[in-house]
Amino acid sequence: MNACKNNFLIKQLEKNRNVFVGSKPLITLLLVIQLLLSSCALMSSSPNAEMLSNPSAGLNGSFEIIQGGTLAKTAALSPKFLFGLTYDYTSSNLPVNWYFFTQTALNAKKDKRVESDFDILIDSTDAIEGSKSVKFVVRACDSLQWKSPGLFQEFEVASPGMYEVSFWVKNKGCNFEATISAITLKGGPPSEAKFIRSKDTLVNWTKYTVQRDMPIGLDRIRLDLILKSPGTFQLDDFRIVRLDQPKASKVL
Known part of the structure; x- marks a missing residue:
């Protein structure tokens, strides 16, 4: 599933983020380029979705807790997501944690x-x-x-x-x-x-x-x-x- 692919990609980036200090910067650079190209392919097939997060709300399965005017986290793998900027869209009046x-x-x-x-x-x-x-x-x-x-x-x-x-x-x-x-x-x-x-x-x-x-x-x-x-x-x-x-x- 895309979530599994995204998770794997992020782990690979974290695993290799310090390799530039070693003796194989060119190999590492090629690996990073490959990972970024893979991210573009995943981005084309990943869903774009908005979530308003509220950790204290739990599952919110009855959709009682509503939040508005907050930045929403995207579920799609994007360049912003790869570099830690995971907030893409502005939304309002959505049940949180979905x-x-x-x-x-x-x-x-x-x-x-x-x-x-x-x-x-x-x-x-x-x-x-x-x-x-x-x-x-x-x-x-x-x-x-x-x-x-x-x-x-x-x-x-x-x-x-x-x-x-x-x-x-x-x-x-x-x-x-x-x-x-x-x-x-x-x-x-x-x-x-x-x-x-x-x-x-x-x-x-x-x-x-x-x-x-x-x-x-x-x-x-x-x-x-x-x-x-x-x-x-x-x-x-x-x-x-x-x-x-x-x-x-x-x-x-």
């Missing part, structure tokens, strides 16, 4: 194939948990991943273990796809994914659940949710619960 494929982020790629028109709103009148839910009002969008509205995040969990991932949805018109992946950033076994795909009209809040076995070597659960067609889509109460314990317990 990466959103926003209109601003998608337009930042300057890709003529991305023809989208949508808003990401906070609905304070309709929620399944707490007092808020996140709402996507999509007037036009691309059907390709990372070129359409949506969100993603990764969550570190203990392995081995059995987990249940759940979230609640309302939908009118959107063809949506949720990918729940078991991954690692440590060079372990290949990632495994399960999918939820639907274009059903859901007038009432509807719960979706996926059970995920996390074998040894896979230590992160990742959710990618994208909207592939116009409509109105609401999301609330995302949670991860560990099942293989005497009493099921909420992890995040």
Whole structure:
């Protein structure tokens, strides 16, 4: 996955940052050039997304904690990211600690194939948990991943273990796809994914659940949710619960 590639690239840069002091500056220079060229290739395929970070908010799976007027961290690998300047876009009124494929982020790629028109709103009148839910009002969008509205995040969990991932949805018109992946950033076994795909009209809040076995070597659960067609889509109460314990317990 791109996150794994990005992590590897950064580790390689850190590993080789002091080699210029040694006796092989030319080899090191060539290595750095190769890494930068690789970063450009990754940048073309990496998602542009915005995240407003608030460490004290935890998972924020019910989207209750909103933040505005703050610099947003980009998830795409870019030259700014490589050199430590990870704040690219300005955003406002987003639930914290989630990466959103926003209109601003998608337009930042300057890709003529991305023809989208949508808003990401906070609905304070309709929620399944707490007092808020996140709402996507999509007037036009691309059907390709990372070129359409949506969100993603990764969550570190203990392995081995059995987990249940759940979230609640309302939908009118959107063809949506949720990918729940078991991954690692440590060079372990290949990632495994399960999918939820639907274009059903859901007038009432509807719960979706996926059970995920996390074998040894896979230590992160990742959710990618994208909207592939116009409509109105609401999301609330995302949670991860560990099942293989005497009493099921909420992890995040």
